[in-house]
Each structure stands twice: as C-alpha cells, then as structure tokens.
Amino acid sequence: MVTSKDVAKHAGVSQATVSRVLNGYPGIKQETKDKVMQAMAELHYRPNFIARSLVMNQTRNIALLSGTLKNHFFVETTDNIVRLAAEKGYSVMVHFEHMGDNLSLFETISRYKPDGIILSTIQLDDPLLPQLEEANIPYMMFNRRPRxxxxxxVIDNRLAGELNTRHLIEYGHKRIAFLSGHLNVSTFFERKEGYEATLKKYGLQPDPQLMVMTNGTPQEIEVAAVRLMQLSSPPTAIICATDAMALTCMxxxxxxxxxxxxxVSICGVDDIDIASHQSIRLTTVGNYKQQMGVLAIEMLMNLIEAEEEALQPIQIVLRPELIVRETTGACPP
Structure with a gap:
C-alpha cells in the first residue's frame, strides 16, 4: 500500500509537507503543491481519511443547515459547499431549516458529533448562537448573521438595498415597493434599511403600504404582489429582497x-444563475454567492484544523454590485 512517506520521497519533499498539502494549510507554494499532487497521481495514492480521523479524534463530517431549496440561491451555494468540502476529504450532512426551529435541528445534528457546522439559517436574535458558542464546535454562518x-x-445588505433603490429613483420612479421575507432575518432587515435610507436621502417618504413582509413562499408573494397592484396608487417599481421572490412576482x-x-420595473438580489437567462434578464444585485459559500466552508475548515481556537470572530462582509438587465426601465408617465 502506498503511504504518504512514499509520496514525500517521490515528490522530493518532507512527509510533513505532504500532510500540509492534504489538509489545505495556507502558505504552501503552488510549485510544491503541484509536485505533491503529481506524485499522488503517479503512485495512485489515496489518503486514508478514516485512519487520520481516528488519530485526530475527528469524524471528517460537517453539518450544513441550509435555507430551503425552493430558493435557487441555496441550491447553488449548497452545491459549492459540498463540492469543496469533498475535495478536502469532508462529508457534508445537509439539513434544511424549519422556520424558527434551529435549536431542534442543532440537537439532532449534535448527536452525530460533526467536526464543524456551517449554517445559513441564523436569525437576528437566534437562541442557537449561545448554544453554538457553549458547545465549542467550530462554526461559520453565511448569507445571514446575528445582531x-x-x-x-455576508454581503453588505444595506448597500444591496441602497443600490436597487437608487437605480430605480434615477429612472424616475417614486412609488417604489419593497417585497421581503420576515425582518427577523438579517438579509431582509438590512436590505429594508438600505431601501428606506435611500428613499429619505432623495427626499421620498417611505410608504408603509408599499412595504410588504411575507414568509417568502410563492403563495404569499403572489398575494402580496396582487395587493400592491390593486392599491389606489400602485407602485411603478418593486424591489424584491431575493431573486426567487422577483421571479414569482414577475x-x-x-x-x-x-x-x-x-x-412595472422589477429587481431582485442574489444574481442566481437563471436571472441572466435570455428570456428573463432580471436586474439584480450580485452578492458573490459562489465566493460566499466557498469562503464560508474554507474558513470553517481552517477553524476545524487550527491547533488553537480563533481569538477573534471571523466576520467577512463582501461588497455587492448592481447588475442592470432588462426588467427595470423608466417610470411610466
């Protein structure tokens, strides 16, 4: 059986270097990585993750608490997370949120003793956060954060709300609606803050009738969209807090x-793959969904494999961009 010692000898590096390459440690020259990977391929070496897990008291399992797959954002980020984790020798157990029931999910997941948890289900004042801290399990959140x-x-969600709102105001719109999920989630809360602040900045008073919070299901989005358009003075533009909501609204x-x-102009946030489809061409705010998921899982694996706990929280805020396509235009006369 080929061992890591054989790989090290074949590549002309130390066994410790082979171990660092396998575990994804930073600071290794690309030339060295290439030598090790080539040696592994030529010798048909397969890392024995099971044996390593026993020695390191690790399961090589990561738990992912994901938002619903009805939102394509979570489909795409889940795929990226599972793929990258597999490349590093980790299996991912995927669990889907039940609104406001993170604690029950955490109890279920804890029985399997995962090496780390990655989640996109946290709420602003979620009782799960102190449980995570107390359990001393490495964790990373993405797309959502606690207060x-x-x-x-995450992305700068306030900026996301600002970008969409300013774009529509510059097109001459004044009756701009905001269609969102519940405000106990940071993404929706902060995007609404950006929307309201930008209206005020341009001398427009936010109208409570034009701000609709839903549970995010297509059924509620449909009811909300119909109500907005049946107002005596309906909106000429609608900002949807996600692309999934925008597609339903359209x-x-x-x-x-x-x-x-x-x-009516429509715009969203997330830039999911279908948003750029030629038959849709949705104006949206791109939030680096691939980069967000990749960064989150990379940070989590670093926390798992670090010899010491991180002294400071890891808090990354990405800057989004407005992507103007064909669902927004000048305010109708």
Missing amino acids: TGGNYV DVLIRMGKRIPED
Whole structure:
C-alpha cells in the first residue's frame, strides 16, 4: 500500500509537507503543491481519511443547515459547499431549516458529533448562537448573521438595498415597493434599511403600504404582489429582497397583464444563475454567492484544523454590485 512517506520521497519533499498539502494549510507554494499532487497521481495514492480521523479524534463530517431549496440561491451555494468540502476529504450532512426551529435541528445534528457546522439559517436574535458558542464546535454562518457577534460571511445588505433603490429613483420612479421575507432575518432587515435610507436621502417618504413582509413562499408573494397592484396608487417599481421572490412576482404581474418594465420595473438580489437567462434578464444585485459559500466552508475548515481556537470572530462582509438587465426601465408617465 502506498503511504504518504512514499509520496514525500517521490515528490522530493518532507512527509510533513505532504500532510500540509492534504489538509489545505495556507502558505504552501503552488510549485510544491503541484509536485505533491503529481506524485499522488503517479503512485495512485489515496489518503486514508478514516485512519487520520481516528488519530485526530475527528469524524471528517460537517453539518450544513441550509435555507430551503425552493430558493435557487441555496441550491447553488449548497452545491459549492459540498463540492469543496469533498475535495478536502469532508462529508457534508445537509439539513434544511424549519422556520424558527434551529435549536431542534442543532440537537439532532449534535448527536452525530460533526467536526464543524456551517449554517445559513441564523436569525437576528437566534437562541442557537449561545448554544453554538457553549458547545465549542467550530462554526461559520453565511448569507445571514446575528445582531451581534458570531463567525460569518455576508454581503453588505444595506448597500444591496441602497443600490436597487437608487437605480430605480434615477429612472424616475417614486412609488417604489419593497417585497421581503420576515425582518427577523438579517438579509431582509438590512436590505429594508438600505431601501428606506435611500428613499429619505432623495427626499421620498417611505410608504408603509408599499412595504410588504411575507414568509417568502410563492403563495404569499403572489398575494402580496396582487395587493400592491390593486392599491389606489400602485407602485411603478418593486424591489424584491431575493431573486426567487422577483421571479414569482414577475410571473404574477405578467398574468395580470402588466408589461415589465414598461408598466412595472422589477429587481431582485442574489444574481442566481437563471436571472441572466435570455428570456428573463432580471436586474439584480450580485452578492458573490459562489465566493460566499466557498469562503464560508474554507474558513470553517481552517477553524476545524487550527491547533488553537480563533481569538477573534471571523466576520467577512463582501461588497455587492448592481447588475442592470432588462426588467427595470423608466417610470411610466
């Protein structure tokens, strides 16, 4: 059986270097990595992760608490996380959120003793956070963060709300609606803050009738969109807090006989793959979904494999960009 010692000899490096390459340690020259990987391929070496797990008292399992797969954002980020973890020798156990039931999920996951937890289900004042801290399990959050503390990778959601709102104001819109999920989630809460602050900055007073919070299901989005368009003074533009909501909203408006963007402009946030489809061309704010998921799982694996606990929380905020496509246009006369 080929061992890591054989790989080290074949590559002309130390056995410790082979170990560092296998475990993804930073600071290793690309030339050295290439030598090790080539030696592994030529010798048909397969790392014995089971034996290593026993020695290091690790399971090589990571638990992922993900948002619903009805939102393509979570489909795409879950795929990236599982793929990258597998490349590093980790298996990912995927669990899907039940609204507000993170504690029960955490209890279930804890029985399997994962090496770390990555989650996109945290709420602003989630009772799960102190449980995570007390359990002393490495964890990372992405796309959502608590009100204070925690390890996370998110975008600047206030800026996301600002970018969409400013874009529509510059097109001449004044009746701009905001369609969102519940405000106990940082993504929606902060995007709404950016929306309201930008309206005020341009001398527009936020109208409570134009701000609709839902549970995010297509059924509630449909009801909300219809109500908005039935107002005595309906909006000429709608900002949806996610692309998934925007796609549902577009479908509803088209069924109502509305033209997009001639009658109503629509924009979203996330830049999911289908948003750029030629038949849709959704204006959105890109939030580096791939980079967000990749960064979160990389940070988690670093925490798992670090010899000492991180002294400071890992808090990464990515800057989003406005991507103007064909669902937004000038305010109708």
